[in-house]
Amino acid sequence: MVEKNMKSVVNAIEDIPDGATVMIGGFGEAGSPTELIHALIDHGAKDLTIINNNTGNGEVGLAALIGTGQVRKMICSYPRSSHSKVFPELYRAGKIELEIVPQGTLAERIRAGGAGIPAFYTATTVGTPLAEGKEIRQINGRDYVLEYGLSADYALIKCETSDQMGNLIYNKTARNFNPIMCMAADVTIVQARKIVQTGMIDPEHVITPGIFVNRIVEVCEPVTESRLIAEGVSYP
Amino acid sequence: MAELVAADIPDGSYVNLGIGIPELVAKFVPEGREFIYHTENGLLGMGPAPTPGQEDPELINAGKKAVTANPGASYFHHADSFAMIRGGHIDVCVLGAMQVSSDGDLANWSTGAPDAIPAVGGAMDLIAGVKTIFVTTQHTTKTGLAKLVRKCSYPLTGQKVVSRVYSDLAIIDITPEGFRLLKLAPGVTFQEVCEKTDAPLLPANES
Numbered sequence A: 001m002v003e004k005n006m007k008s009v010v011n012a013i014e015d016i017p018d019g020a021t022v023m024i025g026g027f028g029e030a031g032s033p034t035e036l037i038h039a040l041i042d043h044g045a046k047d048l049t050i051i052n053n054n055t056g057n058g059e060v061g062l063a064a065l066i067g068t069g070q071v072r073k074m075i076c077s078y079p080r081s082s083h084s085k086v087f088p089e090l091y092r093a094g095k096i097e098l099e100i101v102p103q104g105t106l107a108e109r110i111r112a113g114g115a116g117i118p119a120f121y122t123a124t125t126v127g128t129p130l131a132e133g134k135e136i137r138q139i140n141g142r143d144y145v146l147e148y149g150l151s152a153d154y155a156l157i158k159c160e161t162s163d164q165m166g167n168l169i170y171n172k173t174a175r176n177f178n179p180i181m182c183m184a185a186d187v188t189i190v191q192a193r194k195i196v197q198t199g200m201i202d203p204e205h206v207i208t209p210g211i212f213v214n215r216i217v218e219v220c221e222p223v224t225e226s227r228l229i230a231e232g233v234s235y236p
Numbered sequence B: 001m002a003e004l005v006a007a008d009i010p011d012g013s014y015v016n017l018g019i020g021i022p023e024l025v026a027k028f029v030p031e032g033r034e035f036i037y038h039t040e041n042g043l044l045g046m047g048p049a050p051t052p053g054q055e056d057p058e059l060i061n062a063g064k065k066a067v068t069a070n071p072g073a074s075y076f077h078h079a080d081s082f083a084m085i086r087g088g089h090i091d092v093c094v095l096g097a098m099q100v101s102s103d104g105d106l107a108n109w110s111t112g113a114p115d116a117i118p119a120v121g122g123a124m125d126l127i128a129g130v131k132t133i134f135v136t137t138q139h140t141t142k143t144g145l146a147k148l149v150r151k152c153s154y155p156l157t158g159q160k161v162v163s164r165v166y167s168d169l170a171i172i173d174i175t176p177e178g179f180r181l182l183k184l185a186p187g188v189t190f191q192e193v194c195e196k197t198d199a200p201l202l203p204a205n206e207s
Helices: A009-013 A034-043 A061-067 A086-092 A103-115 A178-184 A225-230 B002-007 B021-028 B078-086 B123-129 B190-195
Strands: A021-024 A048-051 A071-076 A097-100 A119-122 A136-139 A142-148 A152-163 A185-196 A215-218 B014-017 B036-039 B043-047 B068-075 B092-095 B099-101 B132-137 B162-167 B170-175 B178-184
Touching (some): A009 A034, A009 A215, A021 A178, A034 A061, A034 A185, A048 A061, A061 A071, A061 A086, A103 A119, A103 A142, A103 B078, A152 A178, B021 B092, B021 B132, B036 B078, B078 B123
Parallel strands (some): A021 A048, A021 A152, A048 A071, A152 A185, A185 A215, B014 B036, B092 B132, B132 B162
Antiparallel strands (some): B036 B043, B043 B068, B170 B178
């Protein structure tokens, strides 16, 4: 039996190399694996391509990772928010690349990447600037845009409960991109609020089957990004 | 505006509400009707904001504000959430606009300014996939420019998607012939709406 349980967040991420493509779960702070992100900052891998819906808030978590200059390119749907300042500054200075992808197309590209589907057609973006240069095909009288599946070298994931086999359960809307990112990465690294003995999760309740999970690490009391921001914390 | 939109949504509809005026639709659900709210970050059966102090940072809406889950709610991941949208399972989407054209094109995500950071979120997916798209908007911009136009000058969010516009002056349908007045706001004349619309406006059908 392969041991998936890691001693610490540091051990869990220590082999991520420079130039890696990393999917990071979460929608805003909900479901963001902040402890794993902070470990990646300490680890120092650079020239990263990061896939997330947003670009983080304040100067913690994903925003802090971007702020250190470790990220070469962001792939996301919405790089602004009321608390995001790190990304906009770097972007305006021409120091970070951006690939903007509509949220549903981003989700489906990730799902496709994990499911072995190289590309698919969608009506989203037809007739808009985001369809420029892309193949358009008419199917049953409607135009569709060709979009390619997305995969990654690593995924950083947050869940509520994992068992020793990496079967996962999430919490409310913190689920968001996490399950599909588990499927789309070569190495999926999960921080769980609680790791239970195998057999303690009802198979009917498993959201992400353990086959999609390589490493798990328990983070019992994860930080809340909005609280850190309110306290004026800036990482590292 | 929000009250008029709510009055036009059938009982039992699955509804996605954009940020701003569209959110207010939930406050005006007519007596005897029930709408089921979808928020694209992964919740069907979204309830109102929690009482202060009861916010859960892992229970939020697409605007990243704290919400609640009604009895019968369900959580799901993003690909399933957008399968509901793209697959035509959501009945009505209400959202704001920067411009709407007389053939139903919508621009609401970018001014196209060179220094603007592009940010699209789920708007393009919603309007390409949801069955009926209602727009709520002020009839003109703060500087008095028409928002209902022949052709959008801002980058499009989607083509030929809007069914109806609810403005502070009128309710206007998008028909194969272009904009057609459905109803004027109290004290507003057809002439005034025509003057503030940068495209031909057909009078209301006699009924």
